[in-house]
Amino acid sequence: MKAAIYARYSSDNQREESIEAQIRAIREYCQKNNIQIVKIYTDEARSATTDDRPGFLEMIKDSELGIFDLIIVHKLDRFARDRYDSAFYKRQLKKNGVKLISVLEQLDDSPESVILESVLEGMAEYYSKNLAREVMKGMKETALQCKHNGGLPPLGYDVAEDKTYTINEREAQAVKIIFDMYANGKGYSEILSLLNKNGYRTQRGRKFGKNSIHDILKNEKYTGVYIFNRTASKYNGKRNHRKYKNDEEIIRVEGGMPRIIDDETWKRVQERMNNKKHAANKAKEVYLLSGLIYCGKCGGSMTGIHTYGGRNKGYYSYYECNVRKRTKECDAKSINKEYVENLVINELEEKVLSPKAIDNLVIAITEYTKSQSSEIHKDIKVFQEQLMGIETQINNIVDAIASGMFHPSMKEKMDVLEAQKANIIQKLEEAKSQAEIHSLSAETIRKYLEKDIGIKTKSLDEQKRIIQTYVQKVVVYEDYIEVYRILNIARFPSPPP
Numbered sequence: 001m002k003a004a005i006y007a008r009y010s011s012d013n014q015r016e017e018s019i020e021a022q023i024r025a026i027r028e029y030c031q032k033n034n035i036q037i038v039k040i041y042t043d044e045a046r047s048a049t050t051d052d053r054p055g056f057l058e059m060i061k062d063s064e065l066g067i068f069d070l071i072i073v074h075k076l077d078r079f080a081r082d083r084y085d086s087a088f089y090k091r092q093l094k095k096n097g098v099k100l101i102s103v104l105e106q107l108d109d110s111p112e113s114v115i116l117e118s119v120l121e122g123m124a125e126y127y128s129k130n131l132a133r134e135v136m137k138g139m140k141e142t143a144l145q146c147k148h149n150g151g152l153p154p155l156g157y158d159v160a161e162d163k164t165y166t167i168n169e170r171e172a173q174a175v176k177i178i179f180d181m182y183a184n185g186k187g188y189s190e191i192l193s194l195l196n197k198n199g200y201r202t203q204r205g206r207k208f209g210k211n212s213i214h215d216i217l218k219n220e221k222y223t224g225v226y227i228f229n230r231t232a233s234k235y236n237g238k239r240n241h242r243k244y245k246n247d248e249e250i251i252r253v254e255g256g257m258p259r260i261i262d263d264e265t266w267k268r269v270q271e272r273m274n275n276k277k278h279a280a281n282k283a284k285e286v287y288l289l290s291g292l293i294y295c296g297k298c299g300g301s302m303t304g305i306h307t308y309g310g311r312n313k314g315y316y317s318y319y320e321c322n323v324r325k326r327t328k329e330c331d332a333k334s335i336n337k338e339y340v341e342n343l344v345i346n347e348l349e350e351k352v353l354s355p356k357a358i359d360n361l362v363i364a365i366t367e368y369t370k371s372q373s374s375e376i377h378k379d380i381k382v383f384q385e386q387l388m389g390i391e392t393q394i395n396n397i398v399d400a401i402a403s404g405m406f407h408p409s410m411k412e413k414m415d416v417l418e419a420q421k422a423n424i425i426q427k428l429e430e431a432k433s434q435a436e437i438h439s440l441s442a443e444t445i446r447k448y449l450e451k452d453i454g455i456k457t458k459s460l461d462e463q464k465r466i467i468q469t470y471v472q473k474v475v476v477y478e479d480y481i482e483v484y485r486i487l488n489i490a491r492f493p494s495p496p497p
């Protein structure tokens with residue numbers, strides 16, 4: 001795990017730890033948990049009135065780059081000063097796959113409310129995707145006539161005036177080269193260097209990369225099949241998050257567009273790609289509890305490991321304490337992967353995602369949303385009043401300047417007010433989106449929960465998503481295991497030796 005550190009100090013609060021002390025505590029934590037520190041961001045507030053956190057904003061921006069998986073703070077109040085600030089930036093981090101950790105509050109708030117919040121956010125995201133599906137309906141009409149549906153056409157095609165596809169000869173050459181070389185056993189790098197050397201470019205005019213080659217090799221359109229809605233739109237802006245839609249949402253028209261690749265080549269390419277995928281899948285074990293499982297003895301995190309070993313030279317996978325692995329200062333035993341994962345899956349299946357449990361969960365979540373909702377609406381009112389106050393002050397200064405009074409201090413005052421205004425607007429926006437999340441109806445909540453029924457029959461990726469939604473942490477002690485899941489903490493015996 002790679003982490004960025006964030007430390008903040010405001011000189012007007014004498015009781016705060018210094019930046020050095022915060023960093024020291026975080027370093028200790030990282031060493032203990034086998035976390036590599038890649039960057040340190042700090043802010044020293046000059047005054048409490050302006051929201052002046054250049055280090056913080058730089059860190060949020062850097063979270064897009066994928067250089068760290070975690071942001072570690074000493075205390076959560078270093079990261080954000082109120083729940084709206086916190087929710088806003090946490091969501092941005094989540095989009096970029098970055099998790100926030102606090103050294104002192106290893107589990108923030110009560111486990112119940114934390115998981116409820118994350119479940120609610122998942123629901124809101126799910127329902128906004130359903131809205132997108134409605135928009136799709138209109139696009140389907142166009143698709144049935146084998147017409148281009150907007151965006152860039154695939155490499156090798158142009159869009160004619162009547163919106164049908166025609167072949168772009170130069171680009172089609174590149175497509176043929178890619179398929180032929182791959183079908184004949186060449187690797188991506190060989191293909192790339194030939195394409196780039198001969199001046200071929202992608203539809204966006206860029207040099208080819210491995211991702212673009214992969215996408216082209218997977219695109220059945222090149223065999224003359226018109227396909228609409230093959231992939232859901234990329235969410236998170238990341239390629240690997242692409243998901244295939246259900247079959248019934250896909251429109252396929254054979255011969256619906258001009259062909260570039262013959263069936264024989266297409267078949268050979270797909271066979272080779274599938275073989276490669278199987279080889280890669282075999283080596284990759286999915287650890288359903290990664291990031292959630294902790295050692296009860298020392299508090300450190302545990303990591304999934306697999307080896308061939310033991311007396312029978314069999315295959316073993318398990319979770320091991322990081323501290324033990326690194327420093328041998330902890331002597332906690334490892335735990336069998338299958339044992340602890342099954343325990344969690346059974347617990348979720350029985351206590352969270354069964355029809356009866358869902359009834360109780362719907363009640364609990366609706367009560368929670370109601371109580372939160374009234375708080376949030378109170379906050380929205382306060383923010384709106386503050387915003388009006390600031391706007392009045394800004395208008396007064398503008399009026400003064402307009403009537404010929406100008407003093408250099410006005411400019412300074414104006415800058416402070418504008419910064420405050422931007423800050424409040426952002427909080428207001430976040431509060432409104434929170435209000436929306438907390439206004440889901442009981443029926444909506446029920447539908448969302450029901451889609452995860454039958455966890456045992458789902459794919460490993462789905463299982464992982466479900467576990468990461470409903471379980472906050474799993475702690476492995478010497479003779480028992482604790483599962484912190486939504487609305488409850490359950491205790492189980494350790495596996496027999």
Ligand SMILES: [Zn+2]
Pocket residue numbers: 295296297298299300321322323324330331332
């Ligand atoms: Zn340990």
